[in-house]
Every structure is written in C-alpha cells, then in structure tokens.
Amino acid sequence: MDYRDLFDGIDEKIKLSNGVYTTPINFDNGATTPPLKTVTQIIYDNIKNYGPIARGVGFKGEYCTMMFNQARDIILDFFGLGDNDDYTIIYTKSDTEGLNVLANVLVQEKDDMILTTRMEHHANDLPFRRVGKMVYVEVDHLGRINIDDIEDELIKANGKIKIVTVTGASNVTGYTTPIHDIARLAHKYGALIIVDAAQLVSHKKINMNGGSKEEEIDFLTFSAHKAYAPFGSGAIVGKKDYLNEEDPFLSGGGCVAGVFDDRLIWTAVPEKYEAGTQNFFGAIAMARALADLKNIGFENIENHERELKNYIIQGLKSINNIIMYGDVDYTEDRIGVIPFNIKNRDYSEVSIMMATEKGISLRSGKFCAHTYVYRLMGASDSDAYRDVVSGEYFYGMIRASLGLYNTIDEANIFLNEVEFIANNRNTRRHRKHTGRIRF
Numbered sequence: 001m002d003y004r005d006l007f008d009g010i011d012e013k014i015k016l017s018n019g020v021y022t023t024p025i026n027f028d029n030g031a032t033t034p035p036l037k038t039v040t041q042i043i044y045d046n047i048k049n050y051g052p053i054a055r056g057v058g059f060k061g062e063y064c065t066m067m068f069n070q071a072r073d074i075i076l077d078f079f080g081l082g083d084n085d086d087y088t089i090i091y092t093k094s095d096t097e098g099l100n101v102l103a104n105v106l107v108q109e110k111d112d113m114i115l116t117t118r119m120e121h122h123a124n125d126l127p128f129r130r131v132g133k134m135v136y137v138e139v140d141h142l143g144r145i146n147i148d149d150i151e152d153e154l155i156k157a158n159g160k161i162k163i164v165t166v167t168g169a170s171n172v173t174g175y176t177t178p179i180h181d182i183a184r185l186a187h188k189y190g191a192l193i194i195v196d197a198a199q200l201v202s203h204k205k206i207n208m209n210g211g212s213k214e215e216e217i218d219f220l221t222f223s224a225h226k227a228y229a230p231f232g233s234g235a236i237v238g239k240k241d242y243l244n245e246e247d248p249f250l251s252g253g254g255c256v257a258g259v260f261d262d263r264l265i266w267t268a269v270p271e272k273y274e275a276g277t278q279n280f281f282g283a284i285a286m287a288r289a290l291a292d293l294k295n296i297g298f299e300n301i302e303n304h305e306r307e308l309k310n311y312i313i314q315g316l317k318s319i320n321n322i323i324m325y326g327d328v329d330y331t332e333d334r335i336g337v338i339p340f341n342i343k344n345r346d347y348s349e350v351s352i353m354m355a356t357e358k359g360i361s362l363r364s365g366k367f368c369a370h371t372y373v374y375r376l377m378g379a380s381d382s383d384a385y386r387d388v389v390s391g392e393y394f395y396g397m398i399r400a401s402l403g404l405y406n407t408i409d410e411a412n413i414f415l416n417e418v419e420f421i422a423n424n425r426n427t428r429r430h431r432k433h434t435g436r437i438r439f
Contacts, residue, residue, distance in 0.1 A: 001300065022358075026406075027411060028399075030337055034403075037230070038288055043284075068283050072287075087238065089237055091270075104131060106219075110133070114163045114164075116137070117139065118137065118372055119167060119372045123198070124167060128163070159190050164182060173339060173372075174401075196232070201290075203336070227286070250270050309336040312415065316340055324340050339397040345422075346414035362400055
C-alpha cells in the first residue's frame with residue numbers, strides 16, 4: 001500500500017546543485033520524520049483555542065487542559081495500558097530529557113549499579129554515567145547483544161544492579177531487543193527496566209504489559225519527532241509508585257501543592273514532574289500521531305517496511321565496493337535502519353553528494369552511538385581516541401533509515417546512485433537502476 005498521501009511536506013520540490021528541481025527522498029527517518037497530515041491539522045484547528053493549561057478559569061484554558069489530559073489517555077492506550085492504573089504519562093521535550101529525568105530520579109546512590117549495552121544511543125548511556133556505576137553488556141561481531149550476558153551480569157552483581165536500561169531498537173543497525181525477556185530477567189534479580197523506545201515506537205507494536213507481571217516494562221521513553229509529529233515533545237511512560245516516592249528532577253510552577261517558608265508539598269504524578277508551562281501543541285500532536293499509527297495497524301506498517309528494508313539490503317549486497325554492517329542475511333530482528341560504507345570513499349562526502357546531486361537525505365557519522373559504531377568498524381579504544389583527538393574522523397558510516405511513506409521507486413533511485421558512486425570515481429551520469437529483487 002502507498003501511504004504517501006497521509007503525510008505533509010514530502011512532495012515539496014527542492015533545488016539540486018545543477019539547478020534542477022526534484023522531489024526529495026528522505027531516507028533519514030531515524031533522525032526525524034515528516035508530520036502526518038492529521039497532525040498538522042490538529043495543530044491548525046487548535047491554534048485558535050490556545051490557552052493556559054491548569055491555570056486560570058475560562059473557556060480556552062479549560063479546553064486546552066481537557067485536550068492535554070485526554071492526550072495522556074491516548075498515549076497510555078497506545079502502549080496497551082488503557083486499563084492499567086499503575087502507569088502515568090509524563091510529558092517531556094524529548095526522549096533525551098526523559099532518560100535524564102529517570103536517571104536522576106531513580107538512581108539514589110553513587111554506588112548503585114546501572115546495566116546497559118554497548119549498542120545504546122548516547123541518550124541512554126551518558127545520563128546514567130553521571131549518577132551511578134555502569135555495567136556494560138558487549139555486542140558480538142555482528143553487533144547483537146546476547147541476553148544470557150545480561151543475566152550473567154545480574155548474577156555477578158548480586159543485587160547491586162538497580163536499573164537495566166536498554167534500547168528498544170538500535171539507531172545504528174536497527175536491531176530490536178527482546179524487551180520483555182530482559183524485563184523478566186531484571187525483575188528476577190531485583191532491578192527495574194527502562195526501555196529507550198525512540199527508534200521503536202513508530203515501527204513495531206509495543207504492549208508494555210508483556211505476557212505477565214514479570215514481563216512488564218517499568219519505564220519507557222520516546223520522542224514525537226521520530227513518530228510523525230513535531231519536534232519538542234516526548235514522554236515518559238512509567239509506574240506511578242516509583243515516581244511518587246522521589247523528588248522531581250525539575251521544580252517550579254505547577255509541580256507543588258503547597259510552598260511554605262521551611263518546607264513544601266509536592267503534587268502527585270504526573271504534574272509533579274511537569275514544572276513550568278507545558279507544550280500543549282506538542283502533546284496533542286504526539287497523541288494524534290500515535291493514534292493514527294495504531295489505526296493504520298502495526299501489521300501493515302511492519303509488512304511495508306520489511307519489504308522495503310529487505311529490498312534495499314539485497315540491492316546493496318549486489319553492488320561492488322559496498323561495506324555493510326550488522327547481519328544482512330537474517331534481518332527479521334531489524335527495523336529499516338541500514339548502515340553501510342563505500343570502499344575508498346569518505347562517508348561524509350558520499351552523503352553530501354547524494355543530497356546535493358540527487359536530493360536523497362541520509363545520515364553520516366557515528367549517529368550519537370560512538371562506542372557501538374567503533375565496535376562495528378573494528379576500531380580499538382586507542383584508534384577511536386586518536387580518531388577524535390586528531391580531528392580526522394576516519395571512522396563513520398552512512399545510514400539509510402526508512403519510514404512508512406518511503407517506496408520501492410525511491411529505493412531504486414537510491415540504489416542506482418549508490419551503485420554509480422561505488423563504481424565511478426570521476427564522472428557523473430544517470431543510469432536507470434534495474435534488476436533488483438522484489439519481495
């Protein structure tokens with residue numbers, strides 16, 4: 001099915017370096033996604049009713065407060081928690097903010113241990129480094145983790161690991177992690193689980209309940225701009241009991257029930273963690289996007305993206321001088337995130353060429369996951385350090401990351417250009433891409 005008509009802005013033409021206008025191809029959805037038309041519309045429809053949230057009396061304020069709180073219910077329902085009163089939604093400005101909040105609230109002592117993996121985005125690593133002792137689970141030569149290694153570390157720590165925090169899907173290789181199996185292990189050894197779902201939320205169905213109490217996800221974070229809504233909004237989906245016990249990370253207006261000369265009384269969650277003026281449009285747009293994804297159906301979303309992912313992987317495998325990362329033979333545990341390089345070509349140069357000459361947006365570099373990229377490229381710690389200190393930045397990749405609106409026709413244009421760059425050094429000419437496998 002062609003989903004392009006559901007999205008805004010994807011057919012707006014851009015000017016290439018040769019002066020020709022073309023419809024761009026966005027294969028950088030892992031960075032950010034275009035908005036659904038319904039998301040644009042809900043912002044437009046509500047701009048005229050914009051008013052304060054939970055502050056003051058009047059139609060606009062009461063209307064916005066109602067919409068703002070209804071969005072929480074929509075998000076809870078999206079994660080299978082509509083009937084589970086143990087959870088709440090805390091609005092944030094991003095996935096990164098959500099993980100920083102959880103790190104600072106849930107980790108109580110400097111000696112507390114936090115277990116994570118070497119495939120994480122910096123957002124799910126650096127905040128925890130500042131508050132406790134880190135334990136890292138290594139990746140294998142293809143970049144996967146083994147959950148047996150997670151259990152080994154939990155046993156070795158003898159109850160000192162308080163939090164297990166893992167990505168739901170890698171922003172480098174697209175590997176998905178068995179979050180409910182990991183949750184069961186974390187709970188078995190007395191730890192909480194956090195899932196960084198920034199790359200997972202728009203690609204696969206997430207039911208935080210799992211199959212049993214032991215498989216419940218305690219906390220999950222995500223950003224709206226990777227799920228077809230605008231920048232500046234995200235959420236923590238988490239268990240109320242743990243959050244009610246601790247002081248909030250941020251404080252100010254709206255998070256207190258009473259302030260006195262020598263003490264204060266916090267409000268209950270979620271307002272306790274939402275100090276200051278809230279992002280009304282971000283919240284309702286985020287909820288609308290998630291509701292639309294649920295209505296489209298994740299079976300449909302996965303089928304569409306699987307076909308496109310496998311088509312591109314097979315196409316890249318057939319091109320000379322291409323270096324690929326991660327498992328390109330068994331791909332069922334990968335979403336549409338495809339890192340690669342072209343032999344003897346600079347990753348940054350290639351991505352700029354693709355953008356300026358063909359209007360194809362990609363990402364190049366280490367994708368805010370330096371330790372993972374270095375491992376996938378076989379760089380030692382000393383090599384990685386010299387790479388940064390010298391300013392050469394030799395280590396890096398090109399990443400194609402797919403969205404619901406991308407098509408096979410776009411994939412052919414992309415593969416044709418990659419093939420041409422990989423096999424021609426000095427001249428530029430257009431050639432129709434043919435002979436690719438269809439799934």
